[in-house]
Amino acid sequence: MKRVNEIVDRGSENSGLKKVRFWDGIDESCGALDKTEGDDQRVFVENEGIDSAQVDKNEDLFRDIVPDYLDGPSLGSLNKSNNIWDFDINFDTIFGNEEEQKGLVFDLNFPAHRTQNGGTEKGCIVYTENPMINENRVDIIDIASDDSDNEVEVIGYTCGYNNAKGKQIELGMPDDRMENLSLGLGMIGMDNAVGESSLLADREKRYSREEKGKANVVDSWLSLQANYSIDLDLLTDSDESIPREDVELGLAVSSEMAERALRQAEQALRTRENLNREAWKETAKRFARKNFPVQDNGKESSSLRSIEQLGNSSGPFSDALKMLRERTSKRAAQQLIEWKPSKENRDRSISLPIVPSLLDLSLKALAENAEGIVSLEVVPDNLRGRLTDMLCDIRKMNVHIMNLLVEGCPTEIRIKNCSWLTEKQFLQTFRRCQTKDLRVLQLDLCGQCMFDFAFRDILAPSSNCFSSLAIVSLRGACRLSDSGLKDLVMSAPSLQSINLGQCTLLTCNAINVIADSLGSNLKELYIDGCQKINPMMILPAFQKFKYLEVLSVAGIDSITDRFVSEMISVCGQSIKELDLADCVKLTDCSLKTIGGNCADLCSLNISNLNNLTDVGMEYLANGCRSIQKLKLCRNEFSDEAMAAYIESSGESLTELLLNHMTKVGPNTALSLAKRSRKLLSLDISWCRRINNEALGLIVDSCSSLKLLKVFGCRQITDVFLNGHSNPLVRIIGQKLAPILDHVNLLEPEGVLLHYSPLPISMEF
Amino acid sequence: MKKEDTVKLISAEGFEFVIDKKAAMVSQTIRNMLTSPGSFAESEHGEVTFPEISTTILEKICQYFYWSLQYASGKETEFHIEPELTLELIMAANYLDT
Numbered sequence: 001m002k003r004v005n006e007i008v009d010r011g012s013e014n015s016g017l018k019k020v021r022f023w024d025g026i027d028e029s030c031g032a033l034d035k036t037e038g039d040d041q042r043v044f045v046e047n048e049g050i051d052s053a054q055v056d057k058n059e060d061l062f063r064d065i066v067p068d069y070l071d072g073p074s075l076g077s078l079n080k081s082n083n084i085w086d087f088d089i090n091f092d093t094i095f096g097n098e099e100e101q102k103g104l105v106f107d108l109n110f111p112a113h114r115t116q117n118g119g120t121e122k123g124c125i126v127y128t129e130n131p132m133i134n135e136n137r138v139d140i141i142d143i144a145s146d147d148s149d150n151e152v153e154v155i156g157y158t159c160g161y162n163n164a165k166g167k168q169i170e171l172g173m174p175d176d177r178m179e180n181l182s183l184g185l186g187m188i189g190m191d192n193a194v195g196e197s198s199l200l201a202d203r204e205k206r207y208s209r210e211e212k213g214k215a216n217v218v219d220s221w222l223s224l225q226a227n228y229s230i231d232l233d234l235l236t237d238s239d240e241s242i243p244r245e246d247v248e249l250g251l252a253v254s255s256e257m258a259e260r261a262l263r264q265a266e267q268a269l270r271t272r273e274n275l276n277r278e279a280w281k282e283t284a285k286r287f288a289r290k291n292f293p294v295q296d297n298g299k300e301s302s303s304l305r306s307i308e309q310l311g312n313s314s315g316p317f318s319d320a321l322k323m324l325r326e327r328t329s330k331r332a333a334q335q336l337i338e339w340k341p342s343k344e345n346r347d348r349s350i351s352l353p354i355v356p357s358l359l360d361l362s363l364k365a366l367a368e369n370a371e372g373i374v375s376l377e378v379v380p381d382n383l384r385g386r387l388t389d390m391l392c393d394i395r396k397m398n399v400h401i402m403n404l405l406v407e408g409c410p411t412e413i414r415i416k417n418c419s420w421l422t423e424k425q426f427l428q429t430f431r432r433c434q435t436k437d438l439r440v441l442q443l444d445l446c447g448q449c450m451f452d453f454a455f456r457d458i459l460a461p462s463s464n465c466f467s468s469l470a471i472v473s474l475r476g477a478c479r480l481s482d483s484g485l486k487d488l489v490m491s492a493p494s495l496q497s498i499n500l501g502q503c504t505l506l507t508c509n510a511i512n513v514i515a516d517s518l519g520s521n522l523k524e525l526y527i528d529g530c531q532k533i534n535p536m537m538i539l540p541a542f543q544k545f546k547y548l549e550v551l552s553v554a555g556i557d558s559i560t561d562r563f564v565s566e567m568i569s570v571c572g573q574s575i576k577e578l579d580l581a582d583c584v585k586l587t588d589c590s591l592k593t594i595g596g597n598c599a600d601l602c603s604l605n606i607s608n609l610n611n612l613t614d615v616g617m618e619y620l621a622n623g624c625r626s627i628q629k630l631k632l633c634r635n636e637f638s639d640e641a642m643a644a645y646i647e648s649s650g651e652s653l654t655e656l657l658l659n660h661m662t663k664v665g666p667n668t669a670l671s672l673a674k675r676s677r678k679l680l681s682l683d684i685s686w687c688r689r690i691n692n693e694a695l696g697l698i699v700d701s702c703s704s705l706k707l708l709k710v711f712g713c714r715q716i717t718d719v720f721l722n723g724h725s726n727p728l729v730r731i732i733g734q735k736l737a738p739i740l741d742h743v744n745l746l747e748p749e750g751v752l753l754h755y756s757p758l759p760i761s762m763e764f
Numbered sequence: 765m766k767k768e769d770t771v772k773l774i775s776a777e778g779f780e781f782v783i784d785k786k787a788a789m790v791s792q793t794i795r796n797m798l799t800s801p802g803s804f805a806e807s808e809h810g811e812v813t814f815p816e817i818s819t820t821i822l823e824k825i826c827q828y829f830y831w832s833l834q835y836a837s838g839k840e841t842e843f844h845i846e847p848e849l850t851l852e853l854i855m856a857a858n859y860l861d862t
Contacts, residue, residue, distance in 0.1 A: 355832045355835045355836050356835075357857070357862060358825065358828045358853070358857040359854065359857040359858055359862065361828075361845060362845055362849075362853040362854045362857055365850045365853075366850035366851060369847040369850065372847055373851070378851075378855065379854070379855065380858070382858075383854055383855070383858055387854075
């Protein structure tokens with residue numbers, strides 16, 4: 001018998017509702033239970049009024065109604081009152097009418113339901129309608145409770161069925177229909193004693209997979225072989241001694257009793273919920289993110305120029321802006337663009353196929369036959385890196401290759417996707433690795449295998465240490481906490497680049513550890529997405545990072561202007577790459593600081609910062625004249641400001657992202673065409689104001705342009721696509737052209753540190 | 765084929781492959797050897813020796829050159845690589861920058 005868990009989304013409050021569907025594996029004609037099928041004999045559970053939090057928790061409450069450990073039908077914790085809660089969960093054999101049978105669906109999360117009075121009450125669904133009862137004889141299940149502690153707690157889960165679409169069913173048959181119910185109504189098992197004691201006792205247990213109901217239900221008491229007998233008994237009061245008999249009918253319950261039972265079950269549920277809530281609060285604290293108080297930037301912002309004064313001061317930006325304004329006063333910028341598509345209007349899609357290189361072809365062939373590789377001894381590091389990248393992409397990376405990579409004394413191990421790696425495999429492999437020459441270790445997406453004692457375990461046995469380790473990347477190590485990181489950092493004294501993106505458990509202690517042991521050696525630090533790090537608390541640590549070249553704090557939304565200014569005051573001289581994407585609290589003050597102190601800045605990412613205005617752009621343009629990679633997305637800079645920036649400081653641009661910059665238009669295009677000869681990659685996705693002529697002008701003038709992304713630019717048509725004269729450029733984002741081939745077009749290969757060489761002692 | 769249009773590639777075992785210059789230029793390394801100013805022995809005699817590349821691999825490389833020319837002219841077929849050659853082929857292709 002198969003059991004299938006379904007999550008049925010019934011609106012926002014029911015996001016955790018689980019439906020369990022049982023059907024007899026033999027009976028293939030029992031189709032999937034569809035919500036849309038309003039057939040009869042379907043058990044239908046509606047879940048209303050339960051918020052998702054509770055629903056999720058409730059999963060554990062019920063563990064499973066079909067635990068494997070139940071031999072012989074039994075129902076837990078009912079023995080105390082010496083009652084039997086016998087019920088049939090699967091209707092298939094009950095009704096014998098196979099086409100109409102659907103699986104049993106009931107909600108383990110103790111759903112709410114509408115009572116007959118129309119109110120919403122947590123409890124079981126009671127049966128209202130006259131079921132379509134099969135006249136055939138029913139096979140009934142005998143379910144006896146046993147004394148074991150591992151009893152399933154079945155509180156108020158209900159089975160029933162309706163014969164109309166989606167109707168609630170109530171359990172509470174008028175007496176004259178009793179006989180008919182012998183065909184196996186699911187029963188609500190309720191007992192006032194069931195709730196409290198057993199639930200409390202079992203609450204703390206860690207539920208095994210079976211208990212949680214995720215295991216396959218193979219031979220449990222639910223499987224309806226022949227000759228089970230059903231006892232349907234519903235007891236509400238313990239002092240009511242309903243005799244235990246194997247009755248075929250068993251449903252001697254009136255609707256009144258059912259209601260009482262419901263209420264008791266509800267009570268039980270509430271108590272259990274409260275207890276569980278306490279436990280969950282404790283666990284949640286570990287993962288919670290603090291909401292850091294907002295720093296007041298009031299006094300700083302007054303020192304900024306206002307936007308009206310833009311262009312009135314001196315400096316390259318203002319000059320450029322003035323010139324721009326003069327120019328547009330005579331003719332609109334759009335009219336200034338005189339670009340005609342070239343005469344040979346050839347269809348680019350069929351011209352000049354790009355020949356795949358032999359290296360690519362053979363790497364691909366090798367990757368596909370990766371199982372046969374015996375040794376990677378002769379393969380140099382850059383090729384190993386490309387090979388593992390390709391293997392990760394085609395999902396063939398496995399332990400075999402990893403063992404090959406760690407053989408000998410490797411200098412580089414780069415695996416960009418370690419999601420397949422288990423803890424055990426990781427430990428086994430790395431224990432055998434001689435790490436003394438290892439310079440680069442990249443284990444990205446290692447959430448599964450990177451646990452806190454991983455490095456301690458690896459390094460302990462042999463006299464292994466990461467003495468040459470200069471570059472480490474553990475992106476996505478979501479289980480790595482401060483202590484685990486400390487183990488690593490302590491054993492790798494020569495670290496210069498640490499990438500801890502998305503390591504969400506790390507707090508400021510981790511940064512302090514890094515600062516204390518590495519200090520001014522550290523050149524690159526990536527802590528994007530580490531939300532638990534409080535920026536203010538790591539400022540003291542930043543005093544030690546004097547030579548930091550690359551810093552990424554993207555995604556930490558508690559970063560403020562004050563943090564930026566303090567950080568820049570320490571490492572502003574050396575910083576070359578800053579990633580401040582999604583740090584939404586930043587304002588023009590930060591740009592002023594950056595512009596004022598970071599003359600060597602090569603790469604800046606200020607995506608999604610909508611508090612930045614043209615004023616900030618001016619500071620940036622005046623201060624950072626040699627930016628090569630500028631990544632803007634959804635910023636509010638105007639066309640003129642952007643153009644003025646490019647005019648004044650855009651000569652060194654090699655990569656420009658203007659994603660979703662809705663105001664960018666012809667002025668920018670003119671400036672780009674005029675100034676950015678070195679531009680290699682341009683992204684103008686979703687910039688609707690750049691039309692065919694403007695883009696044609698850009699592409700034809702920027703002769704080095706290799707990559708152009710035009711996603712979402714419906715205004716770009718064949719006029720441009722077939723009319724431009726740049727032979728090198730690859731245009732992505734139009735016409736369902738392949739995308740991924742060109743994604744890494746401009747990524748340099750085998751990069752060590754981005755902006756400086758590794759120290760001589762480590763170079764081989 | 766006229767002599768001026770061909771180059772000779774010599775493998776580690778001494779086998780000589782005579783191919784079109786145009787084909788050989790697919791490899792950036794060979795192109796640089798043959799066209800750079802200054803007198804490389806290779807450009808003078810039209811011969812390039814590869815002491816680290818074995819014959820089977822060099823043969824496959826020459827096949828790739830011709831396949832590449834064919835592909836660029838529009839005829840797109842598949843270039844099959846036997847699995848046992850892949851590792852050495854990768855190293856050779858990396859060296860030849862092709």
